[in-house]
Structures are given as structure tokens and as C-alpha cells.
Amino acid sequence: MAKDNRPGSLLIRGGRVIDPLARVDAVMDLLLRDGQVSEIAPPNKIRGGADEKIEAQGLIVAPGFIDLHAHLREPGQGYKETIATGTAAAAAGGFTSVCCMPNTTPVLDSPEWVTWVRQPQRGAVTNVFPIAAATQASKGAVLTDFRALQRAGAVAVTDDGKPILSETTMRDALRASAEINFPVVQHAEDTRVTQNCSMNEGPTSFRLGLRGMSVMSEAAIVDRDVQLAQQFNGARLHVAHVSTAEALKSVRRGKKNRARVSCEVTPHHFALTDADVRDYDTNFKMNPPLRSAEDREALIVALTDGTVDAIATDHAPHAPHEKIIEFERAAFGVTGFETALGLAITVLHGGHRMPLARIIELLTSGPARVLDLRGRGTLLRGSHADVTIFDPKKRWTFDVSKSRSKSHNTPFDGRQLTGKVVATIVGGRVVYRAG
């Protein structure tokens, strides 16, 4: 008989379990068996043994983190990152599920490529949920076959990296979204007014002599999309990486009007501002760009008050030859998996007193709800055995030379952080353990 490939049972003892969806915040033991959460009970109440044990006293035991927005770069851009290296970095950051973007080579616009990304040969150590292209080759003209992509395992569609600019195309996409209950993720940027821009428009861009992206280049598209989403009952719009106070207003209005609108914010946008782009350091260049201090404050308020559904990394690895060049020519994007939790705890919990439960919600049940990832984002009995264990008080310094990502384009090298992942468990298997 072939060797049984199922994971053994795993008992996580004595940790403080925080599961916002289940409204649990207590010291509990957690038993994982057959890839599921088998039992959750007060300390020492779980009978019977387990193949493996983790002592989690003093640690937080949370549902596995879910990243709604990451670039794993395969197929075709393996020199930046592979699904194997990207998910290894994700696991080190506590992520058990990664939703990967379709701006690969070729673009993920067919069921065949969606299937390819999900194959075990890719070597993923976390769950990978592909987000497929919304239009053919992400050219913004002809919609892809949403139904076929959904059947192949895609969890949403987007043309990320570029917006769906045409109102007609966006309208058609949202209509199709409503028909099959399939979210459309929009990278909101009016590229007609951001040509040759490399950072936020403001005092810093003026001082550095760089062309700036206006707030309206984001907000106008979000506003239009929210209005369109309200026209189709059941249409689902998810606004990627919101970066401005102005765009948040539209999201709030959409939610108030009961449109099915959701949004995410990245750690770099809540941790940094455009004033940090000092030395033409391309590790501070991403799209949307770092915004003003006022925008950053507004993001933190929206993360707190529920306007924002998820923290998403927009992990965007690039090779040195794409980054160590003139600022205006450099690729947009920064890596983000391994610093996300530390930044959330340092900035949001430490700096702005956000409860840990809210941070966990933004990394677990929040994103699970946005993309309907059933049985994930919670530790309710019967859920997938995806668990993240972390030390919320551990102080550490991020050293990019130790990163598991293939690329090193981070603005946070050498940054002191509080809060560190201790172990990451996917489907009952430990895929990362702090050394």
C-alpha cells in the first residue's frame, strides 16, 4: 500500500487563541487532524494523544493569514520569484493562503494557466488561489470567460497592474460578476493622467523633480466603479490597495448603500508616506504610490472602523536590474510577505492601539469573506487546519538578506519591528517554524 500522505495529528497547547469570526479570545488547546480543526477546548481538556505537539504558552494562535494580493510571478517571470520561493516567504510571514495576481507571462487569462498555477509541481507550501485576468491578455477590451476561470479554480478576476479603464468593459465585468457571484478586483488608477509619474503628487515629488500621481487618479476610478457596482444587484467589486482618503469616501458610500464593495490596504501604505521617498530609493517606489501623511492617517482610521476589509501585501518582487536604475525607469513594487505582521503590530497595535483581534480579523476572516474562501479565516471545528502562531511582543529587526523571497526590493530592510511569526501550519502541516 502506498504510504499515507495525510498529515498526522497536531496538538497546539496553551496558546491564546484569537478567532475573531468565532468571537473567541481565550487560552485554548487546538487539535488538528486530517487537515481539519478537530477540536478546540480549554487547556488540558482534549483527550487522547497527538502525533506532534506545539507548546504555545505566551503566544497567539490565530487562523492562518490570507493574502488577497500578491505577485508570485509564475508563469514566465521566475527570475523575480517562483511560486515555490514566493509561498516560502509567505509562510515565513504567517500566510497560509496566497491569492496571486495574473500579470504574468503569459497573462493568466485562460483556465489552462489557472490550472497550471495550482498544480503540485509548482512547489507551493501554502494554499494558492489564482486571481485570473478580467480581460484577454489584460488589454482591457474583451472580457475573459469568467465562468470557465471560476471552474478552473480562480477566485476572482482582475487586470491588476493596470486598471479596467473603459466604463463599458467595467460595466460588462460587473454584470458578469453578478451573474456568477464572482468578484472583480480593480487596480484603480486613471492611467490617462499618470503617464510618466513615479510617485505621489505633493511637496516631495515637487522637490525631487518627479512627476506625481494625483489623488484623483485613484479616487475618480473608485468612485465610478462603486457607482457601477450599485447598478447591478449582486455585483461584487473589490478595490485593491486603496491609498487615498478620497477613495475611501467612495468605498464608505458604496457600503452604506449596501453595494457589495470591499477593499484592502497594504502595510507599506499604512506604515510610510511619500516623504519617505528621500534618496530616489526605488525600494520606496510602488503603485499606488506612498501618499501623504493625511492619507495614511485616513487609511488607519478606515482599517479601524471597518471600512477596510483586509490587509493585503501587494508583494511585488523585482530583480536588481529592474530596481537599481534611475527612479523614473525603475519597476513599481515592493516585497511584503515577511514584514506584514510586524508592521501591523508595530504601527497599528503599538502606534494606534488597534486591538490584536482586529488586526487578526484583517488578516483572516476579513479576506476570507472578500473572496469567499470557505472554511478558512477561522478555527471553528471543521475548518481547514490553517493556523498561524505568533509572538505579539517579540522585537526583531528585518534583515532582507535572510528573506525567503527571491527578490530583495523592500523599504523595510533594517527596520525594527514588534510581533513575529513563530509557526505557520497549512492543512495540518507545519510549513514554517522560526529558527
Place this chain on the structure above:
Amino acid sequence: MAATQAQTERRTAARGSLLGIEYLPVSEINALLQLTRKMNPLKPRPLLKGKRVFLLFYEASTRTRTSFEIAAKALGATTSLVLSSGSSVEKGESLLDTGYTLRAVGADAIVVRHPHSGAPHLMASHLDIPVINAGDGMHEHPTQALLDAYTILRHKKKLAGLQVTIVGDVYHSRVARSAIHLLSKSGARITLCGPPELVPEVATTLVDGLRISRSCEDAVRGADIVMVLRVQRERLAGLKVSLPDYISRYQITMARLRLAKSDALLMHPGPIIRGLELTWDVADCPQSVIVEEVKNGVPLRMAVLARALGKAR
């Protein structure tokens, strides 16, 4: 964390680089202006004998390029000109690789002009030889600001207290940014003038005490210095400003210049477009020091090169 711009500029300045005026201390500015007085292109001083100065130009230039070349030669250095067209840059060589190549063939200093803001900073942070910014994108053009300060000081006792009006396309101008930093540090009072598309409100955040006026008459009245910036026709095309509208509101005419002090200087970094940002007669009027600015560019750049290569005596 990554080094701040100020740190990079200080670090590279220690090796003689001149990347911008923003982080250049007033004492350094004054020392360079002092040194310029000792430089005379007609009396060569072999301070840089045996040194190789490379002029790396990724953008068109007449006065900056030739004056750096004349300046280097007047100090006894050999020069080599590398243009982006006709060099390996056309084959896709990166800026840093071009820098390493020039270093390998024996460059002692690189003077670089580049269409992208920050390009000289990138070179300076990776090379162990001085990099001199001869204009980067819309960012800075430090030697232009220095030669303008030098020119002003040939006519005025000091920069402090002078009323300087800068008219034209400030937004796209590296000359304006460098001039504003230098004049502000030196205690001049600065008024910017032009339509919002070319002189945006955000410009006032560059330094403390900047004033914007949308009326040319108001801005020029009582000025000691009227500095006119070039207005590129093709840039107006993309904006809401029509050419006739710009000319009628902001062109410097003799009538407008007369609103300035009687001993006011009329300056322009060049190239001038007669009939656009200024009239024919303004360009050639007795108050115009446009040609003198070009002339002063040579001794000023001699001083900059001498300082860069540690021969500032």
C-alpha cells in the same frame, strides 16, 4: 533603513561630488564663489594636469557642455565627451554600467546630464569618484544656480535682502529649483510668477518664505533681479494655457521690466526663445546679463572641478 538623501549627498560630497544645492551648506557655496574669482579661463592653471574628466551627456546641451569642457581644459585636465547617442547607451547599457566603464578607462570625475531626476545620485552612490550634476530631469542644475549667484554678485554687494522674481515654467525647471535653494539659503526674498500649470501652489513648500504671484506686473514691481525661465512651446500644448495667453500675461517686455528697480538685472539661464518668454529688446537691453551668465559659467565650473578633485586652492 536606507540612507536619506541628505546622507547620500554628504557622503558623496566628501568625495567631491556636487549633486544639488539643497543640501550644500552656505559656507560651501561661498567658498565656491570665492574660488571662482581666482579662476580665469584665459590664464590656464594646471591644477588638474593629468586628470581625466568625462562629460556624460544624455541630453542636448550647448552652454553647460562646452563650458565644462573649456573649464576642465583650462585646468589642464583632459576631457572626453560621451553622448547617449552613438555610445553603448543606445545598445541598452545601464547608467551604472556606463559609469563603471568610464571609471575603468580612467575617469577621475564624471560630469553628467540626464533626463531623469536623481540619475547623478544613483551614480554617486555607486562610484568612488566625484560625480557632478550638470542637470538632472526636473530636479536640480547646481552649477547654473552657482554661476547665477556669481553673476549677481558681480553687480550687487550681497544676495541677502535682494528681491528676486522668477518668471516662467518653474514646475519643469531644474534651474528654478537650484536657484530657489541657493537664493533662499543666502537670504534673498523670492517671488515666483506664472500660471498655476507652470507655477503650482505646491512650489511654496520647497523652501520657507516663497511667494507666488499670478500677476507679472505685481511680481516684477520693485525687483532687484528678474530671472526669466524658458517656456517650451510643446509643454504649453499639453496644458490649458494658450501661447497667446501666456505671452500677453507673462512675457517680459520693456514696459514690465521698467516696473523693477532701475538697477535691476535681467537674467535667463538659456536657451532663450525670443518672442516667447521675453521680447527681442529685453534680451539685449543694458540690464540684461544673459551673455555674462554664460561667460561666468566657465570660471565657476573651473572652481567646481577643482573642488571636486581636491585641488581647490
